[in-house]
Amino acid sequence: MIETPRDRTRPGGRGAEREPLAVLAGHVEQRGLKHSRQRDLVAESFFSIGGHVSIEELVGAVRRADRRVSVATVYRTMRLLADCGLAVPRQFEGEQTRYEPAAGRPHHDHLICTGCGEIVEFANDRIEVLQARVARSHGFQVESHKLELYGRCARCRRRATAGSAG
Amino acid sequence: MIETPRDRTRPGGRGAEREPLAVLAGHVEQRGLKHSRQRDLVAESFFSIGGHVSIEELVGAVRRADRRVSVATVYRTMRLLADCGLAVPRQFEGEQTRYEPAAGRPHHDHLICTGCGEIVEFANDRIEVLQARVARSHGFQVESHKLELYGRCARCRRRATAGSAG
DNA sequence: GTGCCTGCAAAAAATTTGCAACAAC
DNA sequence: GTTGTTGCAAATTTTTTGCAGGCAC
Numbered sequence: 242m243i244e245t246p247r248d249r250t251r252p253g254g255r256g257a258e259r260e261p262l263a264v265l266a267g268h269v270e271q272r273g274l275k276h277s278r279q280r281d282l283v284a285e286s287f288f289s290i291g292g293h294v295s296i297e298e299l300v301g302a303v304r305r306a307d308r309r310v311s312v313a314t315v316y317r318t319m320r321l322l323a324d325c326g327l328a329v330p331r332q333f334e335g336e337q338t339r340y341e342p343a344a345g346r347p348h349h350d351h352l353i354c355t356g357c358g359e360i361v362e363f364a365n366d367r368i369e370v371l372q373a374r375v376a377r378s379h380g381f382q383v384e385s386h387k388l389e390l391y392g393r394c395a396r397c398r399r400r401a402t403a404g405s406a407g
Numbered sequence: 408m409i410e411t412p413r414d415r416t417r418p419g420g421r422g423a424e425r426e427p428l429a430v431l432a433g434h435v436e437q438r439g440l441k442h443s444r445q446r447d448l449v450a451e452s453f454f455s456i457g458g459h460v461s462i463e464e465l466v467g468a469v470r471r472a473d474r475r476v477s478v479a480t481v482y483r484t485m486r487l488l489a490d491c492g493l494a495v496p497r498q499f500e501g502e503q504t505r506y507e508p509a510a511g512r513p514h515h516d517h518l519i520c521t522g523c524g525e526i527v528e529f530a531n532d533r534i535e536v537l538q539a540r541v542a543r544s545h546g547f548q549v550e551s552h553k554l555e556l557y558g559r560c561a562r563c564r565r566r567a568t569a570g571s572a573g
Numbered sequence: 574g575t576g577c578c579t580g581c582a583a584a585a586a587a588t589t590t591g592c593a594a595c596a597a598c
Numbered sequence: 599g600t601t602g603t604t605g606c607a608a609a610t611t612t613t614t615t616g617c618a619g620g621c622a623c
Contacts, residue, residue, distance in 0.1 A: 311605045313604075337586085352541075365541050372534065388554050391551045478613090
């Protein structure tokens, strides 16, 4: 359901799920934190789902493995993942926060289907260049940006056209 | 504090505050709603402030004129203004919803200073064209979009540079 | 008078936090 | 054993809603 920007292929393909857990372990150790079963479970679920997950969805996935994991733990773990750069929080229009895996993934923006909720990632250097230029012309130095395009994906448009003669 | 996109001058200048109230009155009448003092007060305050106001700020402004106006009324009135196209809700990173006046104002996007919170509007047709093109290439038909550039405004950068060498 | 509007307080929804029990090193 | 972690529930924050009384027409 989720496309990756351009054709960038990542080493390891689906196997890339393994590496972030090592990064997490390193981060945990380095900061004098402790290892925990729940944390692993949340991280594993998160990386195996692989894209734009809401806390609610993640809690569901985690609880399939362990019914007793609390919402608070999932929130706390996701913040930890964000802190060590393994997850990026995304806040789409009217929705609750979602997280996407970030390990080694380059910057990109999002297309969001208002029909089915599908989220497609894209990257466009020319837009980035123009953004930087606009910012500069206003004396701003850009630190981050958010570009979200909301609309109907091809499938939803087809469905709509099929349903009613226009 | 708020720049308008490009050099588009609007007829009436600051006097343009008057017209929206007439539009509101028409909308209210047309839909069989009733006129109220509080509603006028909220709308007046909103249009006289003139840009990117949070409900909290607006409540503050309104209460300077009438201490008893409730938060609920402000929320309800702003939704009414949004319904009749006189205000647009904007949700910036981590902040509560803000509203900006929309009467006759063309589309634009935002630069937000992460230092002082200043919000600058801008419009860039080339970015819009590229956005539409990207969307099309993914089979999407864009309905709306959100482009926000976060960074430091000139003043905040100057201040930072002055404070620390390096 | 009828019906929309208001203020208040309670409800909702999403997220955070205090705390006592618990687990990791 | 010390210290970080967890689950639970309560607190927070922002916004919405139910309701009884009030105001507009």
